[in-house]
Amino acid sequence: MDIIAGIFLIIGAGFVMLAGVGVVRFHDTFSRMHAAAKAPALGLLCIGAGTMLSVRTVPATVVVVLIVVLQLIAGPVSAHLLGRSVYRRARPDLQGPDELLGVDDEARD
Amino acid sequence: MSAIRVSGVLLWLTVLWVSLWHDLSLANVVAGLLVGAAVLAVAGVPRVLDDDDAERVRIKPLASLYFVGFVLYKLVEANLYLAWEILTPHNRINVGVVAVPLRTESTTAAMIVANVITLTPGSITIESLGSPPTLYVNVMHLHDVERVRRDLLHIEELSVAAFGSAVAREQLAAKVSS
Amino acid sequence: MIALIAVAYVLLAVAAVLFMARMLIGPNLADRVIAIDGLLATILAGVMVNAASTDSAISLDTVLVVALLGFVGTGVLARYIEQRGG
Numbered sequence: 001m002d003i004i005a006g007i008f009l010i011i012g013a014g015f016v017m018l019a020g021v022g023v024v025r026f027h028d029t030f031s032r033m034h035a036a037a038k039a040p041a042l043g044l045l046c047i048g049a050g051t052m053l054s055v056r057t058v059p060a061t062v063v064v065v066l067i068v069v070l071q072l073i074a075g076p077v078s079a080h081l082l083g084r085s086v087y088r089r090a091r092p093d094l095q096g097p098d099e100l101l102g103v104d105d106e107a108r109d
Numbered sequence: 110m111s112a113i114r115v116s117g118v119l120l121w122l123t124v125l126w127v128s129l130w131h132d133l134s135l136a137n138v139v140a141g142l143l144v145g146a147a148v149l150a151v152a153g154v155p156r157v158l159d160d161d162d163a164e165r166v167r168i169k170p171l172a173s174l175y176f177v178g179f180v181l182y183k184l185v186e187a188n189l190y191l192a193w194e195i196l197t198p199h200n201r202i203n204v205g206v207v208a209v210p211l212r213t214e215s216t217t218a219a220m221i222v223a224n225v226i227t228l229t230p231g232s233i234t235i236e237s238l239g240s241p242p243t244l245y246v247n248v249m250h251l252h253d254v255e256r257v258r259r260d261l262l263h264i265e266e267l268s269v270a271a272f273g274s275a276v277a278r279e280q281l282a283a284k285v286s287s
Numbered sequence: 288m289i290a291l292i293a294v295a296y297v298l299l300a301v302a303a304v305l306f307m308a309r310m311l312i313g314p315n316l317a318d319r320v321i322a323i324d325g326l327l328a329t330i331l332a333g334v335m336v337n338a339a340s341t342d343s344a345i346s347l348d349t350v351l352v353v354a355l356l357g358f359v360g361t362g363v364l365a366r367y368i369e370q371r372g373g
Contacts, residue, residue: 003288003291006288006291006292006295007291009291009292009295010291010295013294013295013299013332015188016298016302016325016329016332017298017301017302017305018191019325019328020302020325021195021305022191023322023325024305024308028202029315029317030247031202031204031249032309033233033321034233034249035191036322037227038188038227038228039188039191040324040328040329040332041228042184042187043328043332044328044331045184047295047335047339048335050336051347054340054342055338055343057131057344058133059129059130059133060338060347062125063129063348063351064335066125066351067350067351070354072228073224074354074355075227075358076223076228076234078362081365081366082317082321082361082364082365083247084235084236087206087236087247129348131344
C-alpha cells in the first residue's frame, strides 16, 4: 500500500513540475496562466490521494479531502480573476478571434 | 432555514473541528459543537444562491456521478494535453476569446460551469456579463470557434442535468428544443 | 518507499526552481503572480509529501491555511493589477 501511495506522490509531483515547465516555456501570459491553473490542481489531487493512502487516519483523510476540494474550486477562481485583470489592463495581442472586444465597457463594473 | 440544513452544517463543522485537532475525545466534540454554534450564530447559515422552492437545486445521483467523472476525465486530459504541448516542438497556439451564451438564469449553474470550463483542456473563463450570463472564455488552441462553443455549451447541459433546479431544467429544455 | 519519496522531492525541487525563474524573469506583474501561485502550490505539495513520509498528519493543517491565504492573496494581487496596471 505504501508503494501505491509513493507512486501517487510521484505522479502528483510530476504534474506540479509540468506546471513549472509550462510556466517557463510558454511565450504568452495567457498560456502560462493555463499551465499554472490546471496542472497544480491535478497534481495536488494526486499528492492528496497519496498522502491519504499513506497516513491512514480519519482526521487526515478529512483534512486532505478539504484541501483538494479547496484547491479545485479556488484554483480556477484565482486563474479567472487574474485572466480578467490581465485582459482589462494589458490586453495582450491575441492571435485568434476576440469576441469580447466590442462589448460595452460600462457594463463591466 | 430548515432544521435539517442547520443541523447538517453544524455536524460538518464539528467533524471539521475534531479533524483539525486529530483527537476524537468527548471534550473535542463538545468544543466543536459550541464553536460551530457560535460561528453559525455570528455568520448565519450558508444559503445556496437561488433558494426559493422552485429554484432549489435538485441533485440527480446518476447524472451527478457522470458529471464528476466527466470533470475528472477532462482534468486529466487537460494536463496530458499540456504535457504534449510542452514536449512537442511545433506550436499550434492560437489564443483567442470565445463568447458562450448560457441558457439558464441560475447563478449556481453559471458558477459551476465557469469553474469546470477552467479545468477543461485549453480554456479559462475570463469574464461573465449580463443575465442570463454570457461567459467569455479564453481558449489556447482556437481553430474552430463553433466547435469550441458547442463543447462548452455541452458542459452546461451536463451540469444542469446533474445539479439544476426545476426552473433551470425547464429553461434549458425550452432553449434546446427551439 | 524512501526512494519514491526522494524522487517526488526532486521533482518538486525542479518545479520550485522553474517557478522562481519565471518570477525573476517574467516581464510583467501578472507573470510573477502566476509564478508565485505555482510556487505556493509547490510548497503545499512539499508539505503533503512530508506528511506522507513521516506519517504525521499534524502538518496538514498548515497546508489548509496556506492554501486559503494564497487564494486570497492572488485575488488581491489580481485586483491590484486591474487598478494600477502590470
